[in-house]
Amino acid sequence: MFNKILIANRGEIACRVAATARRMGIQTVAVYSEVDAGARHVAVCDEAVLIGAASAKESYLCGDKIIAVALATGAQAVHPGYGFLSENADFADACAQAGLVFIGPPASSMRAMGSKSAAKTLMEHADVPLVPGYHGERQDPEFLQAQADRIGYPVLLKASAGGGGKGMRVIEKSQDFKAALASCKREAISSFGDDKVLAEKYLTRPRHIEIQVFADTHGNCVYLHERDCSVQRRHQKVLEEAPAPGMPPERRAAMGEAAVAAAKAVGYVGAGTVEFIANQDGSFYFMEMNTRLQVEHPVTEMITGTDLVEWQLRIAFGEPLPKAQHELAIHGHAIEARIYAENPEKGFLPSIGRLRHMATPSAVAFELGVTSNGNPAPVRIDSGVREGDAISPFYDPMIAKLIVWGANRTEALARMSQALAEFQIVGLATNIGFLKRLVEGDAFAKADLDTGLIERNADTLFPPPKAAPVGALALAAMALIEAEKEASNAVSANPADPFGNALGWRLNGAYRRVLSFADDYSAATEQKHYQVGLTYHAGGWHLDMGGIAADMSLTARNGVDLSIRLGEASMHGAVRRDGDTFHVFTGGRHFTLLYNDPMAHAGEAEAVGGRLTAPMPGKVVAVLAAKGQQVKKGDPLVIMEAMKMEHTIAAPGDGVVEEILYEVGDQVADGAPLLAFAAAS
Template sequence: MFTKILIANRGEIACRVAATARRMGIQTVAVYSEADAGARHVAECDEAVLLGPAPAKESYLCADKIIAVALATGAQAIHPGYGFLSENEDFAEACAQAGLVFIGPPASSIRAMGSKSAAKQLMEEAGVPLVPGYHGDNQDPAFLQQQADAIGYPVLLKASAGGGGKGMRVVEKSEDFGAALASCKREAINSFGDDKVLVEKYLTRPRHIEIQVFADTHGECVYLFERDCSVQRRHQKVLEEAPAPGMTAERRQAMGAAAVAAAKAVGYVGAGTVEFIANQDGSFYFMEMNTRLQVEHPVTEMITGTDLVEWQLRVAAGQPLPLKQAQLAIHGHAIEARVYAENPEKGFLPAIGTLRHMRTPAAVAFELGGTPGVAPAAVRVDAGVREGDAISPFYDPMIAKLIVWGADRSQALARMAQALAEFHIVGLATNIAFLKRLVEGEAFATADLDTGLIERHQATLFPPARAVPAGALALAAMALVAEEQAAAQGAAPHPADPFGMAHGWRMNSHYRRALRFSDEHKDYQATLVYRPHGWDFVLGGLELPLRLSARQDHDFSIQLGEAAMHGTVLRDGEQFHVFSGGRHFTLAYNDPMAHAGETEAEGGRLTAPMPGKVVAVLAAKGQAVKKGDALVIMEAMKMEHTIAAPADGVVEELLYQVGDQVADGAPLIAFKTE
């Protein structure tokens, strides 16, 4: 077994590998960019070495630097994690040439499966069913459009060297093909250094089901059952679960056997995932093979009681697989939710900022490698960040993975909803509330799954804004009063000084204090009446007695009229964040004494939605355009964002050119409406 390994990655996967290696008595070396100098994975490894500046191509993608660090620190092997160099055959070969073990498959396997088109040709020869499409080398745009026209619309354009939803476009009609192809190729070359694409028939209401395979150097290969990853946005997974709902034993065996055959066909070693697209009738087609560990691997660990990272290390060291196929069985049900820094209500735009407060659900022990389901509950949080860390524009904005286990799917669903309600983040936008609506929605709860689930249920997943309930406003009021009383007590020279108290005392009357809060949609004016043994809370003509039952740090229990309620209240500048009843309310406090609260900038301007780079300028100075015409395309966090004309008008001036870096909110175009 290895005594020291280098982890050529960052974030939660680097932390996960470090934790498993530590448990196995293996020392770890972290590498990091300048942006990650204070990152969690740096702190959790035994050694850490700086690679270079923040951009991945100058740090985490520098294979020669990483290999040099491994040799200099005495590491015997390199774990690539996922993303970055994890599926780069040149890197795997370079490791071998340097005398280092690449903790992954042989370079030949990566090469065989790394090209989606080549992999499909290989599977076609092996008799694995394929979706109708063109997977060849001819990349002439006119030829590709002819292929798409022959296949029939809608079609899916997919980067041949891609993954993670990058370089994918659905084209609904022939006239849209050219623009979609150009965009797909731009994103592919930026993400993978290869703009080759394939064209496939786009199936309606398909499910995305993948099989976890594992092979060793002794000729053994097993499958650890399936995962359903159908719930996606922008072709990126949002929720994953194992086993797949509705999977029959016969289809599981058939898909597992096909996955093992695919792995053996390329001489596979290590952890891999064979992905299938499945129709509602149960038929399935090969999509691709990911020659690495997947982000969603924890759900497989939960239902099989295995540690797949430990398996990786043992297999890479030449040991046989820890278990045979007959020893593997499914226990219970597991679900994973990816917690992202993003704004679902704004097209899932990634968010950047500092995690000013981060409270994760209490983890419940689940011993990997032991007997699954022994504990009455299982909750796991895999995170690569801590409270106080920043989410930068340089890397994927995933904050954490929340994984739960249940004896069955119903129990797992209930635990996931509860865990999401306990996941509190302040400092930037997240998808937590959206995930909770998704998990509790009828479609997911009843396993009515397909890759278009989110689009089909827009109305329920993005409901109209609701008014903030009185209880949440009362909790914010109690937090404000408690903060003022604590400040007054600390500042008063004598505790008995009545002028140092903040109890709202008045002679022969009661202090009636106006409190003004607002959210993105509405202003709320309440009145807090200070009484000798509590308060009255007045809102909308209704006056109710208010009592503080208990308080511990930021947690408050109150009695409002006949209702008892509990919540967590956190203040961030002039904003109060109230977490109560499984919901998160963000309230701006309008303090008349401090003149706090600023109005937001006008919407609809031709400004950058986030920091990024201009990759295409589609309009010229003086050009007349129509509402909705694409003017500028930006690339940020590995995704493209199109800036469109807000109305009919004329482009007066282009403020940035292709290749320019722009700041969040920067005006991109001077535009005059007609």
């Protein structure tokens, strides 16, 4: 076996690979960019070497630098993880030429499957079913539009060299084709350096089902069953599970055999994923093959009792597959949720910031440990960040992968709901609340799955904001009172002196105060304000707000975890304070409350007037309006790119563009005014 490997990646996948390598006694070398100097993957590896600036093009995509580091540190092989150089055939060739083992498929397999167009042709010859479409080399807009018209709308445009939902557009009618094509090509060239696209018939209620395959250098190839990855947003996966609900054994075998045929058609070696799009009637079509380990590989590991990274290492070293097809049975059910720094209520825009607090459910990290009854550990977390780390604009904003296992899907669903309720993050927006609504919603619970599930259930998944419950406000109030008491005691010369502490005792009459809180909503949402009245009495407080009146007392406290009694009810929760923002975690929900401190000086609100601002840090890739131009509500004005995704800033109403403040190629900060806009009178 290898003595030392270099991991040419970052984040949770680098940590994941390092964990298996450590268990196998293999030393690891990390590479990192300047912004990642203090990153977790640097800490968990045996060695770490700086390779460049924050931009991936100057660091993680520099194959020559990575190979030089591998040779200098004595690494024998390179594990690419996923993303970055993992499907770069030239990098695989360069590794081989340098005498390094590339822990992945042969470059010829990557080239065969790297172009979606060429892969479709190969699959057609291998009798793998294909979706009707155009996969050729001609790329002039008029010809591509004619092909889309021939296929019939809706049509899906996809970057030929792409993956991960980048460079994909659904086009509903012919007149929208050219604008969508231009946007698709811009995103494709930015993400993959190749703007070629293919067009396919867009199935209206498809399921996204993928098959994990593994092949060795001895001619063996197996499938490790399927994963259902239908729940997506912006063509990127949100929840994945294995096995696929409602999958008959006959169809599972047919899809598995088709996936093996696809792998054999390109002489595949190592871990790969053959992705299919399936109709509700059970028919399925080849979509693409990802020639690497997938983000969602843990659910396969949980139901098959395998360590796929170990398999990769053993096969790259020349060993045969650890198991034959008949040994790969399915045991239980696993679900994975991707915890992202993003704001679902703002179109899933990434959220940039620091993880001021991160508390996770009790879990096993990266390992395949079993419980006393021989089952997999019920909760696993794969993460590349720690409390205090920053989520930067340079890389994917994933915080962690939360994976649960159950004896059946019902048990796995219950575990996922509970684990999400215990996951606490402060410092930036996350999708945790959205994921909890998704997992607990009727559609996912009943396995009514297709790639449009989120859009179909938008009303329940994105409910209008509700007022914070009195329990959350009571917990915030109690946390504030206790913090004030501690601060007072810390500076009091005589803590026993009733005039020198923060209790509510007064000489002549009861002490009453009013705490002012507000919901931390976006500027586009009406903000709710709360007045919490507190009157001190011996042994506690009397709370009144919104017609509710009850005695309140603290019954237990352990750090930020509080238990209170409010009237006849007992309430429990954790309250994390970040400046004047109180984060209350209770009842499986997260409430963010802004405290209006009467002793603090109110800062002036930023006057942006009629200036449309950047929703996040990024680069201007297109300016679609000119100074003095009259526009209608919804007209696109500026297109920004951030984290390889395009975001269109549109006119909020009819009006006139008064001034353009940035040009194409300019980098802009979060909240920066992009243009001045005057609404029509």
